[in-house]
Amino acid sequence: DKLAGEMLDFYSGSQAYLDGNLRTHDREFFAVYHSMVRKFVPEGSAVLEAGCGTGKSCALLAEAGYRMTGTDLSVRFLDRSLESERVKLLPADVSALPFHDGVFDAVVSHQMIEHVVPVGRALAEMARVVRPGGVVLLMSPNLLSPFIPGSALKSLLRGGKGVDVWGESVLSAAWNTKSNLFFSLLKLAGLVPGFMMRKPDFS
DSSP, X not given: OHHHHHHHHHHHHOHHHHHHTGGGOOTTTTHHHHHHHHHHSOTTOEEEEETOTTSHHHHHHHHTTOEEEEEESOTTTOOGGGOBTTEEEEEOOTTSOSXXXXXXXXXEEESOGGXXXXXXXXXXXXXXXEEEEEEEEEEOOOTTOSHHHHHHHHHHHTTOOOBTTTBXXXXXXXXXXXXXXXXXXXXXXXXXXXOOOOOOOOO
């Protein structure tokens, strides 16, 4: 659809996103995510990291003893210098992974699923390429957290700085705190987890 095409164009061609975002990710950025991988995925496992960006996370997980395959929608993002005997990087759409069924012990991803349209097809593909009894582990920011814009609002009211996207001004921080609290309560009241797609800001 139109949004999927716009996202493909953005992630395939945005040098600014690569330089200002993905290339800034370091060991500390991935620390909590990697601790979760180590907790749930046995060392030595064959792991697919979906939406791996440059592949830096794959290289760090390989240091921890995993055999890594990293995929990203954008061939431009992949840093081939990170490849090794334990790290393979290739361009691929998570909604149509180029692997046979059940070839990985685990599929992991960090801050990727919130960038995907449609979510259901991506999750089905990740489940398909994992062996029976394997692990699918996804970690993403809670974009509905009222605490992020709430903290920004508190800071702005005291003369401090806001937060990009969630609270750049007092008005946006107050609106997002109220909105995110409302949606968080709706999700807590529900029995089945769901996904809300927010229109991406490609600027």
